[in-house]
Structure formats: C-alpha cells, structure tokens
Amino acid sequence: MAELFDMKEIEERVILIAVSTDDEDDTRASLDELEELVKTAGGITVDKMIQNRERIHPGTYLGKGKIDEVRERIWELQATGVVCDDELSPAQLRNLEDALDTKVMDRTMVILDIFASRATTSEGKIQVELAQLKYRAARLVGLRSSLSRLGGGIGTRGPGEKKLEMDRRLIHERIGQLKSELEEVKRHRDVIRKQREKAHTPVAAIVGYTNAGKSTLLNRLTDAGILAEDKLFATLDPTTRNLELESGQQIMLTDTVGFIRKLPHHLIEAFKSTLEEAKYSDIILHVVDCSNPNMDMQMHVVYETLRELKVEDKIIVTVFNKIDQKEDGEFPRDLQSDYQVQISAKTGAGVPELLDTLEQILRSQKVYLERVFSYQEAGKIQTIRKYGELLSEEYQADGIAVKAYVPAELFGSLIVTK
Numbered sequence: 001m002a003e004l005f006d007m008k009e010i011e012e013r014v015i016l017i018a019v020s021t022d023d024e025d026d027t028r029a030s031l032d033e034l035e036e037l038v039k040t041a042g043g044i045t046v047d048k049m050i051q052n053r054e055r056i057h058p059g060t061y062l063g064k065g066k067i068d069e070v071r072e073r074i075w076e077l078q079a080t081g082v083v084c085d086d087e088l089s090p091a092q093l094r095n096l097e098d099a100l101d102t103k104v105m106d107r108t109m110v111i112l113d114i115f116a117s118r119a120t121t122s123e124g125k126i127q128v129e130l131a132q133l134k135y136r137a138a139r140l141v142g143l144r145s146s147l148s149r150l151g152g153g154i155g156t157r158g159p160g161e162k163k164l165e166m167d168r169r170l171i172h173e174r175i176g177q178l179k180s181e182l183e184e185v186k187r188h189r190d191v192i193r194k195q196r197e198k199a200h201t202p203v204a205a206i207v208g209y210t211n212a213g214k215s216t217l218l219n220r221l222t223d224a225g226i227l228a229e230d231k232l233f234a235t236l237d238p239t240t241r242n243l244e245l246e247s248g249q250q251i252m253l254t255d256t257v258g259f260i261r262k263l264p265h266h267l268i269e270a271f272k273s274t275l276e277e278a279k280y281s282d283i284i285l286h287v288v289d290c291s292n293p294n295m296d297m298q299m300h301v302v303y304e305t306l307r308e309l310k311v312e313d314k315i316i317v318t319v320f321n322k323i324d325q326k327e328d329g330e331f332p333r334d335l336q337s338d339y340q341v342q343i344s345a346k347t348g349a350g351v352p353e354l355l356d357t358l359e360q361i362l363r364s365q366k367v368y369l370e371r372v373f374s375y376q377e378a379g380k381i382q383t384i385r386k387y388g389e390l391l392s393e394e395y396q397a398d399g400i401a402v403k404a405y406v407p408a409e410l411f412g413s414l415i416v417t418k
C-alpha cells in the first residue's frame, strides 16, 4: 500500500484539525500527540485548529463556518492536506474532501501508516495489512455513491463502480488469506507458550503507553538490544528475553507494542495475538512516563486497553519511569495496582528495587517447603533448584534437609516419597 506521506516528492505540509466537545485542554494534548504521529509518519504540521462544538458534525466533521476558515488557512499556508484527530466515517471523509478541495486524512490513517513502515516480522506485516484492508474495505462502501455519480445518470452503473466491485472482491479475498496466515502464526505462538508453561518459567509482560520506555527497560534488564527511540511506536513485534534474578529464579520478560489513545479498532483486532502477550503473562509491568504532563490520561488509556483485551486479575507492577526527568518532586501514585516502583531505565536508578519487587511477587506465588529428602530423591532437589528457590540444604545421616520456596503446582510431587 502506498505511503500516506510521500517523502520522496515535495514535503507534505498539513493542518491538524480537531473537534472539542468538552475539555479543550485535553483536545489540545491530543492534537500535540497527533503532531508527533504526523512527524513520525514523515509529514510536517503547519497549523493546528480546534473547533468547539456540542458534537462532531455527522456529515462533515466540522461545521460550515469552520470549514470556510480551514479552506482559507490551507490557501494561506500552502498546505497540502489536513489531518483530523478522529477516525472519520466514509461519508465525512468524502464530504470534507469535497468541501475543502484537498487531501483529507484522519488519525487512524496516520497510525496505520506508521505501523506499516515499522512492521519487520512477517507476523507484524500480516497484521498491519489486515488492519489496512479492513479500514479500506469500509471506505470503499462509502466511496461507491460518489464515484457512480461521476459515472453517469441515475440508474447507470458507472465505470468507477464496476472497478470498485472488483476491488472489493479482491480485498475480501486477500483479507481471508491473511486471516488464515495469522491463524498459522497463532498456532505457532500457542505451541511456544505451552512449552513455556511446561518449563514453569513465569512470564512478565512489559506494557504501557507508546514512548514510555518499555524497550529501554528490557534492554536495561537483559541486554536485549532492541531499538529504543524517541518516536511513537518504535516497537511493533514482541521480543522475549530471559532474566535471572538474584535468587537464581528465572523469569521471561516480553516487550510489547505501545498503546495510544484512540487506537484504531481494526488495529486492536488485527494485533490481538501480539497484544495478547499480556493475557498469558503472570505479571504485568506497566511502564509509565512520569515526566509526561499527560501521565494520568496515559495510565487511564492503558488500563482501558487492557480491559478491552480482557486482561484481568493480573498482578500489576506500576513502573514509574523517567524519574531522572521529572521536574516536580511529587511522588506519583497509582491506586489501581498492587506494587509501585520509581525508576529510570536510562540511568538505572531504582532498577534494584524493581528486581526486588519481582522476587517478592514470585516468592509470594510459591509455597514454603521444609523436608528431609532421602539420598535417592536427590533429583528432586535439582528440580527445586531449577524452578524454585533453594534456601538451604544440609547433608544429614538420614538424607538432605531442605528449606525452599517451590511453585505450588510442583509441591505435591515433591512431598510424596517414591
């Protein structure tokens, strides 16, 4: 699919537009974020305009007066297009394009475009293409009437429409094909997950708003060598690395794609198997950029998205990151989570506390075991060493006295004498 902003030709200079239905500060923050998204996608923002309205205009997104104003600004600034901060309906897109006589894009298109340029693995590419096609298929239905209008009078099927019928069929065929490819990838993922479960290695998923510092944290903890950038959606594909804690306990850490407000629905659907990494984890590490003025809203979006993905009843550690950059001395709080730590993934401050917290959680999920194992049972002590935490072992005449924390599911097999 073609790039949204054609970087090879002249610069794309766009005006960002939003409709504010209640809190204007919030709309402004959302527009600032859209500017970042546009920049990441290769475009330049030349102006930002907000219309205060009771609700979004169902036919044209903006009201008539504002449309005239925007048209004038486009001319003054020689803008090449506009980007709306909400996902437009097919009709809104068409009407606004007609009214402004310029290229109209929306937030969803920009996000899809960034995802498309970031996807590197075949899974990522399949997921992006699927999301793009679904978005496009919906728009084609809308475009039909306008194109057939071009084709001829009432009752004549215009050439435009015939082509669209064909496009639509091809698109649906391709969607079907992509879906079955995704199924295959998913099966593979399930196999790996089962293996992990069998190995009794706990998994922690690193989630959070885009640009919070998730990849930087994983790199800090495991030398994962993942690209961490001051750009939105630097990471699309999940990376998993093993980490050995001080007690010898192993834990798998998975870095995931970041969340953002108004994350397009088709993207969530297409990226479900990637986003679901969090669902199959034992612990959620929620990384929050506590130097960001919109921290509260970002945390809210993360919780909402987790709910949407049905990630429930998990132990959550809120990792307040970038404390090195936080200006006020206030202590950030998250009332929704069980554990909280403050760190700087960049400088390493607070990381030992985070590791301690992980040990503490994993230990609390284990049961205490104190028993004398006969010498024939020495193999079981190996098992404890591997999956649990061996506190002490003492060689006595009648066997080996052991004190340890072991995973609950192994407890039964360790106390029966064979």
Ligand SMILES: Nc1nc2c(ncn2[C@@H]2O[C@H](COP(=O)(O)OP(=O)(O)OP(=O)(O)O)[C@@H](O)[C@H]2O)c(=O)[nH]1
Pocket: 208, 209, 210, 211, 212, 213, 214, 215, 216, 217, 227, 228, 229, 230, 231, 232, 233, 234, 235, 236, 257, 258, 259, 321, 322, 323, 324, 325, 343, 344, 345, 346, 347
């Ligand atoms: N000052 C400071 N900057 C940080 C810290 N942690 C991360 N960063 C910076 O924040 C930016 C984003 O970091 P990433 O690790 O790529 O963030 P991410 O959450 O993985 O972002 P996405 O993959 O895009 O969702 C980078 O420029 C990092 O260098 C920190 O503790 N302090």
Ligand SMILES: [Mg+2]
Pocket: 214, 215, 216, 227, 228, 234, 235
């Ligand atoms: Mg990342």
